[in-house]
């Protein structure tokens with residue numbers, strides 16, 4: 938499991954700088970997370986001003 942960035946993202950870029958695994962990249966319209974790189978440290982969710990990164994739950 939990994940974090941995902943939801944549509945609430947306003948592209949401030951803070952999470953990209955915080956991620957220790959360089960898992961976050963900018964794509965058309967918002968930022969996104971590479972699931973295989975994410976170690977679920979939660980730093981992106983902590984720095985995000987709009988709470989866009991969410992932990993993806995197992996189904």
Ligand code: SF4
Pocket residue numbers: 940955956957958959960961970974975976977978979980981982990
């Ligand atoms: S939870 Fe941590 S490793 Fe995963 S994308 Fe966010 S900052 Fe990067």
Ligand code: SF4
Pocket residue numbers: 942945946947948949950951952953968981984985986987988989990
């Ligand atoms: S910190 Fe939040 S609003 Fe800023 S780029 Fe990352 S997900 Fe988007």
